[in-house]
Amino acid sequence: MDSDRAPSKADEPQGSSAASFEGELGGALRRAGDAFSADAQALADGGLARGRARKRRRAAAVAGGALALAAVVVGGAVLGGAIGGGGAKGGEKAGEKGTVADRGASKKTADGGGRTVTGKEMIELLTSALPGGRVSGAQGRGLGPKGAAKMAYAHVVYDDGQGAGAIDVRIGTDGDRECPDPALAPYTRCTSTPLSDGAVLVSSQGYEYPDRRDGIKLWEATLATKDGRYVTASEWNAPVEKGEPITRDDPPLDLARMTDLVRDARWAPVLAAVPPAGPTPTPTGPTAADIKATFRRLLPKGPTYGEVTAQEGVYAHVTADDGKGASLVEINVQPNMLDVESDIFRSLDVTTLPDGTKFAVSKGPGEKGGAGVVVWTVDTIRTDGLRVVVSATNSGSQLSPATRATPALTIAQLKAVALAEDWRRGR
Structure with a gap:
């Protein structure tokens, strides 16, 4: 040849020590925005030369203007x-x-x-x-x-x-x-x-x-x-x-x-x-099963819902249809997020509730390529660091064109899901 x-x-990547690489990857998991955004890519690949070791990512992000979890998976x-x-x-x-x-x-x-x-x-x-x-x-x-x-x-x-x-x-x-x-x-x-x-x-x-x-x-x-x-x-x-x-x-x-x-x-x-994988860490937050069950229970009456799908232990989504077209509804539930609170709400109008819980609402275009897609998002964080982000899209997938003018769930309904006390009890 x-x-x-x-x-x-x-030819070997420079500056890719275990400490720097793992630190950057950990930072990507906690601070990345959209699962397919260029910023998340740069964070995930920052420890490798020119980003060549791109990782195949299984999406776990609530999109829109709010910062969302990006699950970066090899x-x-x-x-x-x-x-x-x-x-x-x-x-x-x-x-x-x-x-x-x-x-x-x-x-x-x-x-x-x-x-x-x-x-x-x-x-x-x-x-x-x-x-x-x-x-x-x-x-x-x-x-x-x-x-x-x-x-x-x-x-x-x-x-x-x-x-x-x-x-x-x-x-x-x-x-x-x-x-x-x-x-x-x-x-x-x-x-x-x-x-x-x-x-x-x-x-x-x-x-x-x-x-x-x-x-x-x-x-x-x-x-x-x-x-x-x-x-x-x-x-x-x-x-x-x-x-x-x-x-x-x-x-x-x-x-x-x-x-x-x-x-x-x-x-x-x-x-x-290759060093053997270490023991699976003990979960510090709700399990995928917890999120799936609680999310399904909190969804508002009215629309017809498909099966709730949970991934990665922090993310779930479901398709809602109120007769006007499919609408993707997504949720992330992330414990221990106080250290990135300022990043989460940096450019958003934040409301603080009497118990100290903060939330912000955003509406914006989708960022994954679907024509005409808009995303409505409610992002919340409790005083103990529990973050719950809920979004709805005017399409059954952000990858597909819009199927309706607006999402099937209103901002008020998204807030009700995100701020529900069930998330505290379900931990």
């Missing part, structure tokens, strides 16, 4: 058995050559037999796994001893002669094992397939932008195992994720090759170097 230049240490995976032949060069079977172990690239550390994997090695592994073509723009980040980075990453611009397309591979922990909610994520096809060893293979075809502008497609494959480790591959039909014209109709690899790529045996030594 040709390459514009040999990967070097200069598509999950771990090796569930190699598929041979997909990307190996010269007829090699996947895993026979090019692995970290075969190259002697990984070094034992004093960290209980853990390994060190460099960004250069990640680039070499990704390059060797691709079919014949031209590679340029390589970037990578590896895994260090205990306490260092917990996600390995490689990025290249790949051209098979039909046009250049960006390709990323990320390996780490805490992966997603399900397709995102179609009401919130801009994909045209997604499948989640359980494997015999407990792993799950997720593949999707979608778009970089919810409104599909610029024609930039995003196709992904993820392999996740029950121990929480993952391999995720992402590709675009452009040399960068956004900001440049497309160079081909579809990304370079079809979904079969993408699934071969994430199941390739050469990633096994990198997976072995």
